[in-house]
Each structure stands twice: as C-alpha cells, then as structure tokens.
Amino acid sequence: MPSPTHITRLENRTVLKLSGADRVRFLQGLVTADIAALEPGDATWSACLTPQGRWQADFFVVSDPDDTCLLLDCATEQAENLKTTLRRFRLRSDVQLELTALPVHVAWGNPPPDSVLENAISFRDPRLEDAGWRLIDAAPDTPITATEQDYNLHRIILGLPDGVQDCEVGRTLAAEANLDLLGGVSWKKGCYMGQEVTARMHYRTLVKRRLMPVAATSPLLAPGTSVLCNGVEVGTLRSSQDHVGLALLKTEAANNQLTCAEHPLVVRLPTWLETALKPQTSSDSNPTEKP
Secondary structure, eight states: OOOOEEEEEOTTEEEEEEESTTHHHHHHTTBSSOGGGOOTTOEEEEEEEOTTSBEEEEEEEEEOTTSSEEEEEEEHHHHHHHHHHHHHTTTTOOOEEEEOOOOEEEEEESOOOHHHHHTSEEEEOSSOGGGOEEEESOOTTOOOOSOHHHHHHHHHHHTOOOHHHHOOTTTOBTTTTTTTTTTOOOSSSOOOTTHHHHHHHHHTTOOOEEEEEEEESSOOOOTTOEEEETTEEEEEEEEEETTEEEEEEEGGGTTSOEEETTEEEEEOOOHHHHHHHGGGOOTTOOTTSOO
16 A cells, blocks of 8 residues: 655744855855755755864755745754854855744655645755655645654654754764764865864764664653663663654664663664664674773
8 A cells, every 4th residue: 555645844843044145155164065066946954063073953955946045944943043153154245044934844655746845845855765855835725644743753763863852962973963874964065164073083984873763662761861781871862752762872782782761672773874884883892892
C-alpha cells in the first residue's frame, strides 16, 4: 500500500528574511553551507557556529524563486538571537534583516498535491530524500493531515537532528550534529565563522561523538539522561518521542550493549550514518575508554 501524504504546520518555526544587494556575500562568509551556489528556488541546510566551531543555530536557507531575498527557516525561539548575531557582522553591507510571520509546513510520505506546492515557497528537505518537503508561506487552506508529534517521530527515525532539541549552544560541534554528513557543511567554499575547527576535525577524523537514533523498550526520559555502557557513561539522550530518540554518543559505542535508566537501549543506525561510522567501530573497541 503506498504511503499517504502527511502534512503539518510547525508552530515552533519561523522565517528570517535577508534582502539587499549584498545578502548572498554577507551570509556566505558567516555560515557553514555554500550560499553562493544557490540558484533561485534552491535550498540548503546550514548553521551559524561560534569561532570555536560550536553550534549556535541551524536553519534552512532558500533562495527566493524571484531572486529578491534569502529566507531562513529557523526555530522560533532562536530567531531573535540569530537576527542579532547576523546584524553584528553587517557593518556597511547592503543587507536588511526582518523577522516575518510566515508559516512553515512540512510534508512527507507521498509527494504533496501540486496545488499545495504551487501555493507556497516549497523545497525538498536537502538533508535526505526521505525527509520530505518544507513549505514556507503555504496557503491558509493547506490540508493538515498529521501532527507535529508525527513529524517529530518521522525525523527521529531518520536520524535528523532538530537543533534546539538536540544541540547545546556553544558546546555541540558541527560534526557531532552530523552537519557534515547531511549536506550542511561545504568543504569547497571559503572561510566562515568556525571553519578552521570544523575542517580540522573533518580532515583529521577527530570526531569522537555523534548524534545517533536509539530505541528502548520503555518511553525514553528527558534530554541529558545518561547513556551507559558497562556502567560507564558514553553519552546522553537528546530529543525523543515515545520509545525512540536521538542520543549524543561516543562513536565506538554504536555496536555495544547500552542502558539508559537501567533499561536496554539499542542504536539503530540509518545507512548514511552507519557508512560514516564503519572505520571507527569494531568488536575490539572500548567505548568506556577516556577520550
């Protein structure tokens, strides 16, 4: 039986608009993705890092189909701080930043009807093919066929992070959030804030922790709950829904027996993450060894 089309509005997302002649050059020098490579209507996932390469905010950047602005689909609770951070670097650039009230919808499963896509600024989620579509400023009569909880479950099973839920400001590294594996980092563009640390970890294979999908026999607990291997902490839980979630774990812990709050915890690696971890996991590894 074919998968139905699921559509819901994300009440915790909003849109930051960047306009002005220097908008592309300005953002290109600050964020992890290659903004200059975007054609009108294209989108990418990206992040703003600290100079030390630590996560501050992540967002989708879409180049307006009319080529008049850049739209940043970001978490509502981070939008004001993101605007303030970007404004600090504006200097004399011809860039205007505006927080909008544009709604953000997501769709997954079967493709949404053309009538839905055509009445919004729509784009495929650039992280994974199965992630679905995102719609900015969809029509008020857009059909809602799912809940935000349904979408949360969908993205957790795929292993897709939600920055606000899964990352810590000033602490989480870009690679720990899998930005490097999901198209959120360009290795060919010029410098950006936090580029030196991010590139060094990538080329020297220094990533010791990553967000990984996990499952348990009981509902998972709050973010920050310890994940143990042989009684030693190897990571912590992040976002969860029912019996599945994401955990920030030592990379070598993926194939070991884990527990959380005394319940067994199983890592369920999607193919894209399993492939990335293969050189770093083996039956002889010791995830309890101090980094």
